[in-house]
Amino acid sequence: MKKFLFVDCCIRGEESRTKELAGCLVDGLENRQGIELETVRLMECDLKPLDAGDVKLRNELIASGCFENPFFDLTRQFASADAIIIAAPFWDFSFPSLLRVYLERMCVSGMTFHYNEKGETxxxxxxxxxxxxTTRGGYTGVMPAGYPDLAGEYMRALCQMLGIGRFDCLSAEGLDIYGNDAGAILNTAKERAACLLEELLHTFENV
Ligand SMILES: Cc1cc2nc3c(=O)[nH]c(=O)nc-3n(C[C@H](O)[C@H](O)[C@H](O)COP(=O)(O)O)c2cc1C
Structure with a gap:
């Protein structure tokens, strides 16, 4: 059984176009033989940024190797997935802070990464x-015509650090630009989603 984890940070819920696009992947993963789909809805997780007390507890738990502690429940879930799908809208060059607060709990030394003798992760x-x-209202590129895609860069670096071999970004952009046909743009992205789903199924159903 291969475990897929769907991290849903589509703040606008059923109104969200990002969720609609992600649905093309996750709906296709449901009820597939050999695939188990787990969803974590960040909007329902009561996540808060780490405060001083959290950091102290976290350091103590890491030092004593207590990785089974409930403090690390979300981290364990993330670390044990065979594939991860994260969906979040493009906000302020990046993603909503809620996702940042979630990811802040994913880089745990001794659990999701370690240092080698050269000090490398x-x-x-x-x-x-x-x-x-992700979906974007405008375009990525160089300002002022486009926005830097700090979200994609962040995710790619995170994958590298945590040992996740392949990173793909499925996106639709220009959805809020006056005169653009947002429905048509989204449909084109959905076609890419269908191809990606087939490729994912091929990869995971045959192993
Ligand atoms: C708080 C906020 C910040 C946003 N920042 C950007 C931005 O920096 N660049 C951009 O192109 N669009 C920006 N947008 C527009 C969204 O990326 C766009 O509407 C996206 O499709 C929303 O996704 P959703 O339908 O899943 O909520 C922003 C929207 C919101 C609500």
């Missing part, structure tokens, strides 16, 4: 794939 996550799904 070595990823310890089980996942071999991460797909990041």
């Amino acid at each position: 070595v990823g310890d996550c089980r996942a071999s794939r991460m797909v990041y799904v």
Whole structure:
């Protein structure tokens, strides 16, 4: 059984176009033989940024190797997935802070990565794939015509650090630009999602 983890940070819920696009992947993963789909809805997780007390507890737990502690529940779930799909809208060049607060809990030394003798990070996550799904109101590129895509860059670096071999970004952009046909743009992205789903199924159903 291969475990897919769907991290849903589509703040606008059923109104969200990012969620609609991500649905083309996750709906296709449901009820597939050999695939188990787990969803974590960040909007329902009561996540808060780490405060001083959290950091102290976290350091103590890491030092004593208590990785089974409930403090690390979300981290364990993330670390044990075979593939991860994260969906979040493009906000302020990046993603909503809620996702940042979630990811802040994923880089745990001794659990999702460790340092080698050269002081380099070595990823310890089980996942071999991460797909990041996003939609953007404008375009990525160089300002003022486009926005820097700090979200994609962040996710790619995170994958590298945590040992997740392949990163894909599925996106639709220009959805809020006056005169653009947002429905048509989204449909084109959905076609890419269908191809990506087939490729993911091919990869994971045959192993
Ligand atoms: C708080 C906020 C910040 C945003 N920042 C950007 C931005 O920096 N660049 C951009 O192109 N669009 C930006 N947008 C527009 C969204 O990326 C766009 O509407 C996206 O499709 C929303 O996804 P959703 O339908 O899943 O909520 C922003 C929207 C919101 C609500």
